[in-house]
Structures are given as structure tokens and as C-alpha cells.
Amino acid sequence: MTSNEMEVDEENETKPKQFHEFELDDRILKAIAKLGWLEPTLIQENAIPLMLEGKDILIRARTGSGKTAAFAIPLIQKILLNKRSQKKQEIKSLIIAPSKELCKQIHDVMISLTIKCSREVRTIDVSPQIDLSAQKALLAEKPDIVVGTPGRVLQHLKADNMKLKRSLETLVIDEADLIFSFGYEDEIKSLMNYLPTVYQAALASATLSEDVVTLKKLVLHNPATLKLEEPPLAPLSQLSHYSLAAEENDKAAILYALLKLHLIRGKTIIFVNIVDRCYKLKLFLEQFGIPTCVLNSELPAVSRCRAVTQFNSGTYDIIIASDEKSLEEPHLVKVKKGKRKKDKESGVARGIDFQFVSNIINFDFPLDVNSYIHRAGRTARGKNQGTALSFISVRERPLLEQVEEELKHCYNRDTLFKTYQFKLEEVEGFRYRAKDAWQAVTRIAVREARLKEIKQEVLNCQKLKSYFEDNPRDLQSLRQDKALHTVKLQPHLKDVPDYIVPPSLKRLVGIGKRKRFNREAAASRPTATQSKYKARASNPLVSLQIQK
Numbered sequence: 001m002t003s004n005e006m007e008v009d010e011e012n013e014t015k016p017k018q019f020h021e022f023e024l025d026d027r028i029l030k031a032i033a034k035l036g037w038l039e040p041t042l043i044q045e046n047a048i049p050l051m052l053e054g055k056d057i058l059i060r061a062r063t064g065s066g067k068t069a070a071f072a073i074p075l076i077q078k079i080l081l082n083k084r085s086q087k088k089q090e091i092k093s094l095i096i097a098p099s100k101e102l103c104k105q106i107h108d109v110m111i112s113l114t115i116k117c118s119r120e121v122r123t124i125d126v127s128p129q130i131d132l133s134a135q136k137a138l139l140a141e142k143p144d145i146v147v148g149t150p151g152r153v154l155q156h157l158k159a160d161n162m163k164l165k166r167s168l169e170t171l172v173i174d175e176a177d178l179i180f181s182f183g184y185e186d187e188i189k190s191l192m193n194y195l196p197t198v199y200q201a202a203l204a205s206a207t208l209s210e211d212v213v214t215l216k217k218l219v220l221h222n223p224a225t226l227k228l229e230e231p232p233l234a235p236l237s238q239l240s241h242y243s244l245a246a247e248e249n250d251k252a253a254i255l256y257a258l259l260k261l262h263l264i265r266g267k268t269i270i271f272v273n274i275v276d277r278c279y280k281l282k283l284f285l286e287q288f289g290i291p292t293c294v295l296n297s298e299l300p301a302v303s304r305c306r307a308v309t310q311f312n313s314g315t316y317d318i319i320i321a322s323d324e325k326s327l328e329e330p331h332l333v334k335v336k337k338g339k340r341k342k343d344k345e346s347g348v349a350r351g352i353d354f355q356f357v358s359n360i361i362n363f364d365f366p367l368d369v370n371s372y373i374h375r376a377g378r379t380a381r382g383k384n385q386g387t388a389l390s391f392i393s394v395r396e397r398p399l400l401e402q403v404e405e406e407l408k409h410c411y412n413r414d415t416l417f418k419t420y421q422f423k424l425e426e427v428e429g430f431r432y433r434a435k436d437a438w439q440a441v442t443r444i445a446v447r448e449a450r451l452k453e454i455k456q457e458v459l460n461c462q463k464l465k466s467y468f469e470d471n472p473r474d475l476q477s478l479r480q481d482k483a484l485h486t487v488k489l490q491p492h493l494k495d496v497p498d499y500i501v502p503p504s505l506k507r508l509v510g511i512g513k514r515k516r517f518n519r520e521a522a523a524s525r526p527t528a529t530q531s532k533y534k535a536r537a538s539n540p541l542v543s544l545q546i547q548k
Contacts, residue, residue: 017045019073022052025080027116028073035112041066043228048074051202056223058216059204062232064381067204068109071095071172076113078170079121079144090167093145096191097174098182100149103127104305106174107147121145127152128302136161150179150187157194168199173219176203180211192218231410232373239380239388242420243400246391250424251363252284253434254391257427259290259318260496261505264389266358267311270320271375273364278320279449281363283441283487285318288433289494294453296322303453312355319354354378362390365399369406389420429500433493445487 018039019032040048043061050057051074059067075093082092095110097103107125114121124138126148132155139146139162146153146162156162173179179188201219205212208227216223233239246254258264272278275296282292293307293316311319357379366372379386392400404416424431498506 022048022073022077024073024077025117027080028076028113030116031113032073034115037069041070043067043226044070044073046226047071047202050224050226051075051200052077054200056201056220057203058208058212058220058223058225059202060206060208060226061204061228062206062377064234064377065228068106068174069113071174071202071204072106072109072113075145075170075172076110076117076121080117082169083120089142089144091139091142091144091146091162091164092167093170093172094153094164094168094195095145095147095172095174096150096153096179096188097127097147098149098178098184099175100127100129101304101308102175103147103149110145110147123147126156132156132159132161142167150184150191154187154191154194157191164194165196168196171195171199171201171219172204173202173215174204176205176215177207177209177212179215188215188218232407233376233410234380234386236411236413236416238383239376239386241376241417242387242389243392243417244389244420244422246422247393249435250431251391251393252281252438253424253427253431254422255281255361255363256285256288256434256437257424257430258422259285260288260430261427261501264359264361266317267314267354267356268318268359268361269354269357269375269378270318270361270363271366272320272322273367275322275450276443276446277364278322279446280441281320283445283449284434284437287437287440287487287489287493290318291316292318292320294320299453308354356384357381358384358386360386360388362388365390365392365396366403367399369403372403373407390417426502427500429497433500437493440487 019037020029022040024032042065043059044066047057047059047070051071059070061067079092095103095106097106103125104127107123110123111118114123122141122143123145124135124143124147126135126139126146129152135156136159139156142162148156157164179185201221201223203212203216203220203223244254255270270281270292272281275298278294278296282294285292293310295304295307299307307319310316360376360379362372362375366375376386376388379388390400400417408414408416
């Protein structure tokens with residue numbers, strides 16, 4: 001290990017520093033307190049002092065370890081200090097991220113951290129794909145911090161909407177290992193020509209790949225490298241991994257039973273491998289009164305951001321996301337031409353900050369180890385508990401074994417996955433209902449659901465608003481399109497009759513003398529049994545084994 005490399009041991013039991021020990025501005029400390037951050041994470045404890053000293057740093061730490069705040073806090077502190085002697089307003093910091101969703105996440109963090117000094121430190125996000133002229137006016141005011149994707153930032157620089165040669169002091173590149181894989185190598189190299197010769201830089205990455213090494217040579221100067229010595233996922237005391245044997249024709253029935261019997265509690269992300277499965281599963285769950293939202297690479301950026309916002313705000317407790325290999329390696333898409341165009345600035349498994357996720361469900365098991373890590377990394381963030389439950393069919397068993405073989409060495413455990421026993425014959429009534437509901441979601445219904453979402457986005461698009469005002473007939477043709485082949489909803493399916501619930505579960509879900517169990521009513525009036533069991537549960541997924 002060279003003098004510039006620093007391995008940060010997560011097992012180190014020394015007392016962590018407090019935020020006030022960094023001698024931060026009171027306005028930043030008040031914002032941190034409002035966010036509820038009690039103490040800095042390990043990577044923040046080591047990165048913040050180095051950035052405040054003006055050193056270039058390379059941060060390697062897993063998703064959820066607090067990398068964003070590790071560079072955001074010192075960046076704001078430096079701007080506030082310089083304001084005392086700064087003669088004119090200038091753009092001082094540029095933050096680059098590979099996806100629009102991540103840019104929005106970073107922007108939100110910056111807004112939260114500057115809530116007590118919003119007049120002194122201004123941040124704008126230029127990643128939204130609106131006309132450059134609309135953002136030109138914002139850039140003309142010279143905000144202190146600009147956030148954007150490499151392509152979008154380069155467009156503004158070429159259009160002369162902002163000048164960084166003399167003013168820029170700090171460059172940050174987040175998720176650096178994805179920058180090149182998202183196809184931004186040329187943009188980054190071009191962008192460097194618009195930067196000053198001397199500036200402080202920071203790279204943040206989940207891995208130290210070859211692309212990161214290349215980017216490091218291009219951007220950093222004699223950097224300090226912070227490598228958080230940790231497993232790729234949260235420790236087993238914080239994140240539990242379950243596998244559940246389920247053939248393809250039983251997965252939907254098991255998911256329906258788990259959700260309706262409240263064996264899964266808290267905010268949940270359900271992962272599938274293809275986009276059509278997103279909509280099929282959404283339409284399936286809607287028949288039972290289980291609201292969900294969908295996230296995939298083919299949705300417009302505005303729709304994706306809206307879905308994440310609705311999930312984080314609690315509008316939906318369940319989000320269904322597709323996680324395709326082409327999202328992580330867009331250069332492969334150029335070789336294998338597909339029918340549908342994907343947004344290279346989109347990412348589902350990585351780059352999006354899903355907040356307070358209790359459970360990850362792999363309805364379709366991921367195709368490789370990295371994808372599993374990225375999915376499971378959406379939960380157990382910070383110091384929160386989390387659960388990853390994977391449905392495993394016979395053909396998916398080799399994939400599970402591959403993931404376990406790779407990860408068990410990181411945890412020094414012979415086995416990683418606990419077996420979640422679930423005998424479907426005990427809930428046979430759920431299987432009959434699920435079978436009919438699954439078959440009702442035809443290919444036509446899935447196609448129409450996707451078209452409906454696209455059409456709704458067209459109607460909401462601000463760019464087309466003036467066009468529709470001038471061409472009302474076109475708007476009517478959209479609104480009066482042919483009837484959609486939607487799945488027929490049957491109100492009685494929202495309730496769970498007590499006769500289909502196993503006796504061992506009736507007390508848990510609160511079924512006594514009542515003939516039907518209403519989810520909404522139970523949620524608003526939890527029984528003593530529910531409260532007792534919830535307090536007894538060691539993680540958000542109730543590890544109750546349904547068996548004879």
C-alpha cells in the first residue's frame with residue numbers, strides 16, 4: 001500500500017468522530033441535524049478532512065455507505081468559507097454523474113444540506129432533457145454548484161452557457177465505474193478541455209475497475225485513495241438473505257400470499273429481468289388491490305424520476321423494477337441491435353437512491369453476481385435493517401449457487417442464503433385465485449398498459465403543451481383512442497376470506513370472527529397480536545415458515 005492509499009477497516013471499533021469535530025459551519029450542522037444523521041459514516045469520517053485540506057481523493061465504498069455526503073459536505077463548507085472573500089458570483093463546483101436519476105438524487109442531497117444557507121450556496125441540476133435555452137438563464141446566474149451528466153454538461157459548455165476555465169475549484173465524478181460503461185468516455189475527454197489546469201477533484205465509486213483507473217489518471221493528481229475494507233453488501237446482522245423454492249407457475253401465487261398475509265412488511269422493491277414482466281406483475285397485483293409503480297429503462301426520464309419520488313414519499317410501498325444487463329453495459333447494445341430504444345442515462349439497479357427500503361424480492365433471479373449485489377444493495381442502507389428474498393426455480397438454482405459461492409468467502413460463511421420454507425398447498429385458495437389472475441394478464445393487456453403509460457406521458461409533456469393548444473384535434477385523437485384491453489378488476493379479490501387462510505396464520509393477520517380480512521382496515525387498526533409479532537420480528541420480512 002502506497003503512502004497515498006488508505007484502507008479503512010469497517011471492523012475498527014475506535015469511537016467515531018462527530019460532525020461538529022470537523023469544524024463545519026453551523027448552518028451545515030443544523031442541516032445535518034435536521035436530516036437525522038447522528039454521526040458520520042466511516043467513509044465520511046475519512047473523506048471529509050482530506051477534501052477540506054484540498055486533496056484529490058478516490059473513494060471506493062459500497063452503495064449506501066454515505067459517499068454522496070462524503071464529498072457534498074466539504075464542498076459546501078469550502079464554498080461558505082470562500083464567500084467571505086469572494087468578490088463576484090461564480091460557478092465553483094461541478095458534479096458529474098452517469099444518470100439523470102442519480103443527478104436528481106445528488107441535487108436533492110445538496111438542497112437538504114444547504115437548507116440553512118440556500119441564499120449563499122445555490123445548486124442547479126442540468127441533467128433534465130429540456131431545451132438548453134431554458135437552462136441557459138439559470139446558468140447565467142452562475143450558481144455555486146452545477147450537477148449534470150457528462151453529455152448534458154458538455155452541451156452547455158459547447159454552447160457557451162457556462163464557463164469554468166477561471167472559476168472552477170472542485171470537480172466530483174460520482175459512480176465513476178459507470179461513467180465509461182454508460183458510453184461517456186469521449187464526453188469526459190472533451191469536457192476536460194473546458195476545465196482549468198488546477199482544481200481539486202474527487203472520484204466516488206463502488207468498485208475500482210479498469211475504467212476507474214483510466215478515469216483516475218485523466219482527472220486526479222496525486223490522489224489519496226480511500227478503500228473501505230468491507231464486504232460488497234451490508235453485514236449479515238443487518239441484511240438477511242433468503243431463498244424460496246418456487247417454480248415459474250407458482251411465483252405469482254407465492255408473492256400474492258406473502259403480500260396479502262402481511263408476511264412481508266415495509267417498503268419493497270420487486271425485481272424482474274425483462275420490461276414486460278414489470279407490467280404483467282403490476283396488472284396481476286392490481287387485481288388484488290395491491291397498488292404498485294413500475295420502473296424500467298424504456299420509460300422517459302421524467303416518468304422514472306416520478307416513480308422513484310412517489311415510492312420514496314410513500315405514495316407506493318411497492319415498486320417493480322426491471323434490471324437488464326444492457327443497463328450496465330450499454331456498449332453491448334450497439335452491437336446487438338434491439339427493437340426498443342433505451343436511455344443510456346438510465347439505471348435501475350444502481351444510481352437511484354431508494355429510501356428506507358425494507359425488502360428486496362428477486363421475482364426473477366439476477367443473471368450474475370454483480371447484479372445481485374446491486375439489487376440487494378438497495379436495502380439495509382446506512383444502519384437500517386433489510387431483507388433480500390429470492391424466488392428460485394429449478395433452472396435458476398445454478399445462478400443462486402454461483403452467487404453464494406462468490407459471496408460466502410466475503411462473509412466467511414459456508415452458506416449465505418437461509419431457506420424460507422413455504423408450502424403452497426397450505427394456501428391452496430391463494431393459488432387458485434392467483435392462477436386465474438395471472439392468466440387474465442394477456443400479452444395484449446401488457447402491451448396496452450405500456451402504450452397507456454407512454455400516451456399519458458405524451459399528454460403530460462410540457463414540450464407538446466403548446467403544440468396541442470394549436471392542434472386540438474391531435475389532442476382529442478389521443479384522448480379518444482380505441483378502448484384499452486385492460487384487465488377486468490373484480491372488487492371481491494381485494495379481500496381475503498378467512499377460509500383460505502391457514503389456521504396458524506389467522507391470529508397473525510388478525511382474522512378472528514370476521515368473515516373477511518380487509519387489508520386497509522387491518523393496517524389502520526393493528527391487533528395486539530400483530531403488534532407483538534412485529535416487535536418480535538428480527539427483520540422486515542417476517543420469517544414465518546408455512547408448513548405442516
